[in-house]
Amino acid sequence: MRTLVVLAHPGLAASRVNAALAEAARPVDGxxxxxxxxxxxxxxxxxxxxxxxxxxxxxxxxxxxFYWYSAPPLLKKxxxxxxxxxxxxxxxxxxxxxxxxxxxxxxxxAEEMYRPxxxxxxxxxxxxxxxxxxxxxxxxxxxxxxxxxxxxxVDDAALAAYQEDYRxxxxxxxxxxxxxxxx
Ligand SMILES: Cc1cc2nc3c(=O)[nH]c(=O)nc-3n(C[C@H](O)[C@H](O)[C@H](O)COP(=O)(O)O)c2cc1C
Numbered sequence: 001m002r003t004l005v006v007l008a009h010p011g012l013a014a015s016r017v018n019a020a021l022a023e024a025a026r027p028v029d030g031x032x033x034x035x036x037x038x039x040x041x042x043x044x045x046x047x048x049x050x051x052x053x054x055x056x057x058x059x060x061x062x063x064x065x066f067y068w069y070s071a072p073p074l075l076k077k078x079x080x081x082x083x084x085x086x087x088x089x090x091x092x093x094x095x096x097x098x099x100x101x102x103x104x105x106x107x108x109x110a111e112e113m114y115r116p117x118x119x120x121x122x123x124x125x126x127x128x129x130x131x132x133x134x135x136x137x138x139x140x141x142x143x144x145x146x147x148x149x150x151x152x153x154v155d156d157a158a159l160a161a162y163q164e165d166y167r168x169x170x171x172x173x174x175x176x177x178x179x180x181x182x183x
Contacts (some may be wrong), residue, residue, distance in 0.1 A: 001030055001173035004057035005104075006038045008064040008075035017151045017159065018065055024163035025063075028170045030148045032057065036074050050082040051095070058060060059100040059175070060140070062131065065151075066107040069120070069127045079134065088138045097139030098177045103131050104146040104166065111149035124149070144176040 005025050009018045012035065026033045034053065040046075054060060064071045086093045094149045105124065113119040114127075135142035146169060148154065148162050169176075 001055040003028070003059040003061060003170055003173075004053055005031060005033045005061040005063055005170070006036060006075070006078070007033060008072050010037055010074070010080070012037065014031065015065070016156060017148060017162075018063065020159050020163050021104065021106075021148075021166050024167045025061075025087055025170055029168055030173075031170055036078060037072075040074065043077065043181050045078055045081050046048070047081050047084075050078065051084075051087055054082070054099075055095060057099070058097075059102060059173075061102045061104055061170070063104040064106075066105045067129075069122075070130075071105075082172045083134065083138065095141065099140050100143055101131065101135040101138075101140045102143040102146065102169075102175075103128055106148040106151050108151050109149065110133060111155065114149065141175055141177060 005022070007022055009015050012019055013024075016107070022033060023036070024126065025031050032053070038142070062071070062075060064075055070076075083089070083096075087095050107114065107124055109120060114123050116122070125145055128145055131145075132142045148167060154162070
């Protein structure tokens with residue numbers, strides 16, 4: 001399986017968790033690590049290049065720190081400009097059909113803050129529903145998201161365990177479809 005990890009972190013130099021995940025992903029067989037902010041420091045996206053990259057891979061991973069219950073802005077811009085009518089959706093827009101979409105995100109707040117009735121009212125999986133709907137309209141299989149909660153409290157041992165989980169998930173090639181009952 002060829003996996004494209006689209007990494008969107010506006011301040012990777014100061015990142016601890018996403019930098020560690022990227023480091024874990026990079027050497028995995030079949031993985032292409034694509035750092036969006038490094039590739040497009042001027043935020044001008046080469047749409048043809050991005051579409052070509054998508055076509056060359058079977059599994060697309062969107063990796064980012066959770067910012068305001070969503071993704072950093074360059075990833076939204078990337079979706080807006082790359083997932084075009086006739087490419088990603090529409091009657092002739094079948095280029096992504098059959099591929100898998102995995103969101104890998106890291107949230108500063110602890111897991112118990114992400115629940116109904118809790119501080120953030122919703123689970124991270126619920127807040128990620130626009131990605132689920134995007135996969136759906138594009139004919140992609142939406143995978144169970146990979147989420148790290150409470151990044152501020154993650155110690156080195158826990159971070160190493162998350163790196164191993166992420167590496168194994170990318171290496172396995174096993175697409176874990178989202179369980180509707182848990183969302
Ligand atoms: C602009 C901004 C918005 C953020 N919004 C959220 C948020 O909505 N929920 C949350 O749990 N953490 C939020 N955070 C915390 C980040 O998710 C957290 O610092 C990041 O996941 C840590 O990963 P890193 O070490 O790779 O930077 C925000 C941080 C910034 C800078």
